Amino acid sequence: MSGHHVSSAKFLWGVAIALLFLTYVTVAVTWIHIPEPWNVVVAIAIAVVKSAIVAAFFMHLWWDTKFNLLLLITSIVFFLILIGITLLDTLYRIDPVPSF
Amino acid sequence: MEQPSTLEKKQDHLQHHFVDSDQQFESAKMGMWIFLVTEILFFGGLFAAYIVFRSWYPELFLLASDHLDTFWGAVNTVVLISSSLTVAMAIRSAQLNQQKGIIINLAITIALAFVFMVIKYFEYTEKFAVGIFPGGYYTYEGIAHDQANIFFSIYYMMTGLHGIHVVVGIGLMVWLLLRARKGHFSSEYYTPVEITGLYWHLVDIIWIFLFPLLYLID
Amino acid sequence: MATSESTNIKKIQVRRFKPDENPTSNYLTEERGLWAWMTTVDHKKIGWMYLGSIAIFFAVGGILALLLRTELLTPAQTFFTADAYNQLFTLHGAIMVFFFLVPSVPAALGNFILPLQLGCKDVAFPRVNLLSFYIYVVGALFTLFAIFTGGVDTGWTFYTPYSSSAAGGNVMAMTFGVFILGFSSILTGLNFIVTIHRMRAPGLTWNKLPLFLWALYATSIIQILATPVLAITLLLLTMERLLSIGIFDPALGGDPVLYQHFFWFYSHPAVYIMIVPGFGIISEIISTFSRKHIFGYWAIALSSLAIAFIGFLVWGHHMFVAGQSSLANLVFSFLTFLVGIPTGIKIFNWIATMYKGSIDLKTPMLYVMVFLFLFTIGGFTGIMLGALAVDIHLHDTYYVVAHFHYVMVGGMVMAFLGGLHYWWPKMTGKMYNEMWGRISCAIVFIGFNLTFLPQFVMGSLGMPRRYFNYLEQFQGYHVMSTYGSYILGLGFLMVLIYLTHSIFKGKKAPANPWQSRAMEWQAPSPPPLHNFEHTPVIIHGPYDYHKPMSEFQLGIAGSHNGHGHHEHETETKTVEADK
Missing domain, CATH: 1.20.5 (Single alpha-helices involved in coiled-coils or other helix-helix interfaces)
Structure with a gap:
């Protein structure tokens, strides 16, 4: 059944670490001052990637x-x-x- | 586990109008996803207000964002992502019939959610202390912009609504914890854990957007 | 049952189950008593509770309308003060829209019919279904509270900045009531989508789904996508009053037009929440009483979805004179015309269904005729109002009032009454009096046109809406309209009387009085507590009138999940049904 995918603990930890790394990146890019429209684009892009990771793996959409x-x-x-x-x-x- | 007792358990949670457990599980999950759709559009209204006002007053958002503490915002992001991990681990424990694992992971999730709310509490009180109140009660004079109150109205509405969702999430987790202690969940039946998990991840996702949009404007 | 999306063909043994003509026990005889009703999770009883509630609100809203019309008999003050008048039309609008039109077909008739048409025992989440009813009640109580603590005079749209700062009365309680109500609507929609996806009887594939269910599906999609935006809008408005957050209030740097964007992002699609289920009823009735396969099944099914989608792109046509940018005006005016396409598709297909059918003008079909006539007028005037230049002239006049009453009353309420008469034998097990049904339908038709046709004329002559006083030149139209409204009210009252009478004194209804092929008619009237004693198996579409009735009464005798069944002496045959 597609709805009962069991993720390994290692995999879940990997996903969390990826998310924490992207959190660091999104803070770090504010230190280098990207010019006006692009700073928003970068911030949103990172947030979208993070959400996609959460939705796909934590929320099991990948297997759903x-x-x-x-x-x-x-x-x-x-x-x-x-x-x-x-x-x-x-x-x-x-x-x-x-x-x- | 013996065959008859599994069967009995299966009938125990199965409601009269479903044919089998799978139908019930898939229905519950789809129902939760539809609920999440409504949540996204609910917050969507606020995000739309945010975008409209940011497009009108970009300089205001730049100025006012300086008064939000990026460090604590980042800490809260880490806290919520960690709690998402523990919820996912709780579901995994349920799927593998690890009763202790469910309880421990849910307990950590609740603790992390409390940490989030405590940090939020300190952030709010710090602002109230200097007169940054929502809307008409705004008295702070440190931001040289006529519409400074609007940024903070949006800030309070967004983080406040998100905070309410965290509190509701804590309530749900406590309810799950109590049920888990009675051994209600197993690999046969863990629907409430699964769908509460979905809700919690969405709360996480919304914060993932709130953090750069409110705190990280440079 | 289709629990997975896979479409593997499986052979199953089925038998014929003729519906029981004289059921000894049905949902009305089981679980009796007030407490049992109030705590029931049975979709049929919840449907009845909704029907009772919306009937009360329809009566209240209707009486308010009669009071309004009476006040407008003379150009100056007749009975009420100007303030009272403002409160009356606000309450009439808010009650009719939020408490009657939005829940009328989905929550009342839909709740009753949807599981029957799917051949399942209940909706996917019966307890959520009951919860949504009580949320509706709580929302209604807040509204009552608002009425008795000062009332509301903002109009049903609660436009800022008047609603956020200037308006008297208790706007907050009212908007909060509507906010709560939204959750009821969301939960109903959520329940229906999951039920249609997950609970279909064996063999009931998407291309055999009754068009009423396609319409409810489209409606539910709008409910879950649009209602949350109304919720956040009203929450912001409440906060605006409570904390002056300044997002909508121009005095604090906000933008009142933004409120209108948010409000109409819900409220325009909400117009389709109100009318699309009506379309579904029309499709059911028109096929049944023409004794003919519905013309253009997929065209009608998909046009419901198309209306649901396009309905989200056109909200700005309510704001042509509100001060939005001319670019937005232009785009919205263009997009508005697109709505006419799927709506036209529906009308043509209905007409084509009737062509060369053996039409039986029973009461439900009469209401369909009334619907087709009135809704077409309402639709065309809508297209005219969508034209930017025309709207500048007609905006906020009685022309708009007449237009949306033609669509909402002439369309939706007629479809609702048609559906109510159509399913009445199934719901109560009793037949209403056919002659009184036809007479009332004629009176409603005459009364309606007398009320609202003059409003088109005076609107185009410049009579503004929501005005307490008016120039004497309009008095003739107003008097006509007021007398028409009395006739209309009389018509509705007659419907109430003979339907109530039929419950107690009506003839016993057969299981399938209209000889329909749809699933709900293959259950006894009234249905048993869990709808079917067997698991129905569907091999034909619901409009296949060219197939014999016996092929629509198939099922598996298996009593899954511990429920008993009656033995029937019937042949066994094998059908292919995709699982």
């Missing part, structure tokens, strides 16, 4: 039915719809339609 993964992806897509379309308004309040 695909539908549960689909649920997670759906929630992210709809969050992006919420923020994406809202930004169409809030970023363009002052100027009229840019191409006009």
Whole structure:
């Protein structure tokens, strides 16, 4: 049964160490002052990788039915719809339609 | 274990409307995942507010973030990741029928969650001491920006809601611990441990995003 | 049962199980008493408790509407003060939307029918189902508390900054009530999705799923994706009042339009939470009473999902004059037109289903006719309002009021009444009076049009919505509308009376009075406590009217999980069903 995957203790420890290492990286990159838009991109990218690791291995998505993964992806897509379309308004309040 | 007693145990936890344990387990897990979807969109609203205000006032976020202590934020990240590990270990123990392992791992998880909340408590009181209150009660004058109160409103809403989730998580873990001591969980039936684990990992994931977004703006 | 996603074909022995025409014990005769009802985890009883609650709220909201209409008989003050009027329309809107429309079909009819159509004993999480009912009750109590401690006069949308700072009354209790209510809606949706995925009877593959369940599935998806955003919005609004957090309040540097974005991110999809289950009912009834296979099964099923998805992209058309950027206006107006496509697909397929069918105009089918007529008007006027330039003129006029009442009352409530009549024999085991059913349907139709058609006209002439006073030139329309509302109210009252009467004095209903092929009709009326005495096996789709009835009553006699069964003398045959 796909839902009953048993991870080895060694593997779980490995995942945790990877997460702690990425935590160190995300703090460390703030010391080297990456220029404006890219610092956010790097911080988010690391956070996304960390979450993906947690979801895939701690939450067993790697071995789980695909539908549960689909649920997670759906929630992210709809969050992006919420923020994406809202930004169409809030970023363009002052100027009229840019191409006009 | 003898054959009849396994069978009895199997019937014990199986609810009347399910055909077998697998159907019940998979249903519970899918139900939890759907609940996590709602949690993601629940926090999603706050993240959206964060993004909108950060896009409007980037300089405010730069200034105000300096007043959050990166060190303690990082410590809390480590604490939560460790607790995620122990929850995963608790599930592994249940899958392998290691009763003691379940109890120990759950106990460590609860302890780590308390550490998280204690650190949060000190962070909050430190801010209250200088007048950084949420919203209309904001009186701090150390940040030269008109909308400084909004950054901290968002900060308090996000970390506060996350904190409530941690507290709920502690409650669930205590409930699991009590049940584990009575020997309710085994490789045949560990659904509550599994789905509480899923919830706890999501709380961890949300913090993984909160930490760089609030503390690490340089 | 499909516990894994694999599709291996397996041969199983099945027998015919004719539904018991005179069940000695059913869900109503077992586990009786008030306490047993209040603590029941049976989906049918929970469905009834929801039905009772929404009926009460529909009555309250309806009486508020009649009071509003009565006040509007004259251009100046008739009975109420302006403040009382504001509270009346706010409560009418909030109660009808949050306490009636959102839970009406999914939580009441859906709860009852969904496990029956799936051929399972209950929903996946029966206790969560009961919990969601009590959450609904707690939310309702908060609302009552709000009404008796000052009321609310913000309109059902609770727009900031008025709701966050200026509004009197008890906005906090009201929004908190709605916040709690959201969890009830989420849990119902969660339960339905898992049930449809995991609890289907052997042989019930996705391409045999009744369209009502496809509609409930789409609805549940919207519920779990949109409702949390409403929850966080209302929580922020509560905090805005409690702590002045300033995210929405312009006085503190916040942005009130952001509130509208968040609010409509829920509330526009919520419109589809209200109407999509209605679409599902229409599909069921139209096929049954045309005695014909539904036309375009997949088109109807997938258009429900398409509506659910597109519904998330169009919320900004409520904000064309709210001060959002013109780029957003443009994009939202364009996207809004897309909603018309899947909706049109549905209407065409329904019409095509009726084409050359042997149509039987019983009461449920009459309501379908009313639905098709009124919903089409509501839909087309919606497209007009979606056009940016037209909306600037019509925004916040009675034209909008008429539009959404045509969609919500003319669409949703008609579908709900159709479904209620359709499933009434199954739910109660009694037949209602057919003649009174038809007469009431006609009265509702006349009353409805008399109420809301004049509102289109006066709206396009410039009568603004939510106004207590108006210019004398509009009085004729208002008077017509008010008298229409009395007729409409009379129609609803008649439905209540003859349905209640049928419970006590009605004729006994056969198991399958409409000769439907769908699963729920293969159980006795009313069904036994665990729905089926056997495990049903499905080999045909629910609309295969060209196949004999005997092939829809197959099952396995096996009593899994310790439940007994009756012996039937029937032949045994082997069917292929994918496990």
